[in-house]
Amino acid sequence: MQQKTLPSNMRNKKVVDLHAAKVACKECSLHQLCLPRSINGSDLEKLDSIIERKKPLKRNEHLFQVGSSFHSIYVVRSGSLKTYSPTVDGQEQVTGFHLPGELLGLDAIGKGRHPCAAKALETTSVCEVPFEHLEGLSQELPTLQHQLLRLMSKEIFDDQELMLLLGKKTAEARLSAFLLSISLRFKQRGFSSVEFYLSMSRNDIANYLGLAVETVSRMFTRFQEDGLIEAERKHIIIKNRENMRQIAGMNECCDETSAKDSQQIS
Amino acid sequence: MQQKTLPSNMRNKKVVDLHAAKVACKECSLHQLCLPRSINGSDLEKLDSIIERKKPLKRNEHLFQVGSSFHSIYVVRSGSLKTYSPTVDGQEQVTGFHLPGELLGLDAIGKGRHPCAAKALETTSVCEVPFEHLEGLSQELPTLQHQLLRLMSKEIFDDQELMLLLGKKTAEARLSAFLLSISLRFKQRGFSSVEFYLSMSRNDIANYLGLAVETVSRMFTRFQEDGLIEAERKHIIIKNRENMRQIAGMNECCDETSAKDSQQIS
DNA sequence: AGCCATAATTGATAAATGTCAATTTTATAC
DNA sequence: GTATAAAATTGACATTTATCAATTATGGCT
Numbered sequence: 001m002q003q004k005t006l007p008s009n010m011r012n013k014k015v016v017d018l019h020a021a022k023v024a025c026k027e028c029s030l031h032q033l034c035l036p037r038s039i040n041g042s043d044l045e046k047l048d049s050i051i052e053r054k055k056p057l058k059r060n061e062h063l064f065q066v067g068s069s070f071h072s073i074y075v076v077r078s079g080s081l082k083t084y085s086p087t088v089d090g091q092e093q094v095t096g097f098h099l100p101g102e103l104l105g106l107d108a109i110g111k112g113r114h115p116c117a118a119k120a121l122e123t124t125s126v127c128e129v130p131f132e133h134l135e136g137l138s139q140e141l142p143t144l145q146h147q148l149l150r151l152m153s154k155e156i157f158d159d160q161e162l163m164l165l166l167g168k169k170t171a172e173a174r175l176s177a178f179l180l181s182i183s184l185r186f187k188q189r190g191f192s193s194v195e196f197y198l199s200m201s202r203n204d205i206a207n208y209l210g211l212a213v214e215t216v217s218r219m220f221t222r223f224q225e226d227g228l229i230e231a232e233r234k235h236i237i238i239k240n241r242e243n244m245r246q247i248a249g250m251n252e253c254c255d256e257t258s259a260k261d262s263q264q265i266s
Numbered sequence: 267m268q269q270k271t272l273p274s275n276m277r278n279k280k281v282v283d284l285h286a287a288k289v290a291c292k293e294c295s296l297h298q299l300c301l302p303r304s305i306n307g308s309d310l311e312k313l314d315s316i317i318e319r320k321k322p323l324k325r326n327e328h329l330f331q332v333g334s335s336f337h338s339i340y341v342v343r344s345g346s347l348k349t350y351s352p353t354v355d356g357q358e359q360v361t362g363f364h365l366p367g368e369l370l371g372l373d374a375i376g377k378g379r380h381p382c383a384a385k386a387l388e389t390t391s392v393c394e395v396p397f398e399h400l401e402g403l404s405q406e407l408p409t410l411q412h413q414l415l416r417l418m419s420k421e422i423f424d425d426q427e428l429m430l431l432l433g434k435k436t437a438e439a440r441l442s443a444f445l446l447s448i449s450l451r452f453k454q455r456g457f458s459s460v461e462f463y464l465s466m467s468r469n470d471i472a473n474y475l476g477l478a479v480e481t482v483s484r485m486f487t488r489f490q491e492d493g494l495i496e497a498e499r500k501h502i503i504i505k506n507r508e509n510m511r512q513i514a515g516m517n518e519c520c521d522e523t524s525a526k527d528s529q530q531i532s
Numbered sequence: 533a534g535c536c537a538t539a540a541t542t543g544a545t546a547a548a549t550g551t552c553a554a555t556t557t558t559a560t561a562c
Numbered sequence: 563g564t565a566t567a568a569a570a571t572t573g574a575c576a577t578t579t580a581t582c583a584a585t586t587a588t589g590g591c592t
Binding site for chain 2: 568569570571572
């Protein structure tokens with residue numbers, strides 16, 4: 001598996017992390033939608049023809065708002081977004097982060113409305129896949145239907161993993177698992193799993209993990225003291241993955257293995 | 267909406283709660299799969315023909331084990347089950363409860379293996395829907411494909427709601443939201459949302475909510491002191507739903523409204 | 533380049549929940 | 563029906579994490 005380290009000029013610049021590293025369609029989840037092994041050329045063209053490229057979002061711009069009506073699924077091409085829901089007390093609750101190659105909007109099919117909002121964390125471009133067209137095409141192409149069901153299933157599976165995390169674990173276990181998860185997702189897209197940039201704020205991380213910002217900050221400090229990571233602001237280097245796994249309370253099955261699994265479409 | 271209160275002879279007997287109240291196929295999620303509005307008679311027959319009825323499970327029997335290969339989706343006809351995953355430290359982590367009319371196994375499509383085990387909480391019968399057949403049939407029947415995608419999307423949505431709960435809330439908020447959730451699900455199946463039996467132990471509830479058993483027990487006590495519920499063992503009566511909503515940090519949209527939404531297939 | 537708003541860190545304290553231990557209640561088996 | 567095991571409850575105490583407050587660092591803007 002190829003490993004690209006992000007170019008060094010990204011280190012001290014502001015936004016360029018994920019944004020600069022554009023992901024070719026062939027490497028993203030959409031490619032998984034295209035069914036790498038079994039789809040043929042003309043089918044792939046058909047799929048390609050329904051996809052719309054949208055103009056890039058600037059930081060803090062919304063891809064969609066809470067309650068907006070559902071038309072399309074989106075795939076992140078470059079950059080990153082967060083999804084969040086409003087809570088009763090007027091706060092927002094971050095429900096997910098979306099890196100290049102990942103999907104947004106699957107949770108909106110059921111009710112026809114987006115239950116959460118999606119906001120760009122940096123300059124971000126996405127592909128738009130109109131859902132009616134995708135459904136129609138899935139009707140023609142059994143492999144595409146299958147792949148769509150697989151991706152939705154994976155989403156359910158991933159959410160459940162996160163539930164485990166939020167339900168049971170200590171603050172350090174949560175943060176450790178979070179960092180490992182991000183690391184793994186970078187790896188799956190062909191980037192380095194050892195060194196990467198977090199596009200989200202400590203606040204977003206804390207919110208997502210159900211912790212106070214201060215606690216997250218302290219954990220970052222402790223992880224550095226313990227030699228688990230090096231962290232300078234958003235720039236993270238994983239120094240001791242094995243210990244982090246133990247702290248996260250993960251068995252190995254949740255790392256390399258599942259990473260491979262989700263690559264090779266059987 | 268009709269409201270059936272469970273027969274009084276269930277009160278002081280052991281198992282008969284959910285188990286006794288068999289749900290007709292027309293009232294369960296499978297009926298949603300059948301697409302109430304738009305599917306015609308012969309299509310419905312086709313769907314009916316691929317469904318297998320299995321012989322009932324006794325309490326503590328498994329429907330499937332962790333890692334077992336995925337063939338079918340299951341629909342609960344009567345009784346109830348819990349799903350759970352093993353954790354590193356040899357414990358189990360409860361990931362969900364499944365009441366009559368609800369689905370199991372959607373999280374297994376992705377990898378072809380069940381990431382969790384499913385165990386009957388009481389005498390329980392399920393319908394088995396072989397996934398290959400379902401996929402094939404969905405290929406023929408666009409409305410069925412659409413419905414399948416909707417149901418999976420709903421699962422994603424529901425999981426995210428739970429994540430919100432586990433991530434942010436206090437112990438009392440979690441338990442309150444849990445009880446309201448169960449109440450709502452009963453209501454959706456046509457049972458009373460005010461009075462019902464919990465088939466799962468306090469231990470399972472605590473595990474599911476990421477709390478210690480003792481904390482759950484104390485919360486039950488407190489809720490009774492505060493007049494929110496009456497609880498005698500597993501028999502629960504909701505006395506003050508409005509206060510419980512506030513404690514759970516829910517806006518109304520998460521109750522009646524969404525209940526209706528998921529009934530009417532548009 | 534410098535200013536201002538925002539984000540991140542750190543410390544002190546309070547509140548919530550987990551842990552340990554004992555007791556009571558309920559369920560199961562003989 | 564009784565014995566035994568399992569589940570639930572309750573209390574005392576320890577630990578973790580949230581909250582409040584203050585300080586420092588960073589990033590965006592003119």
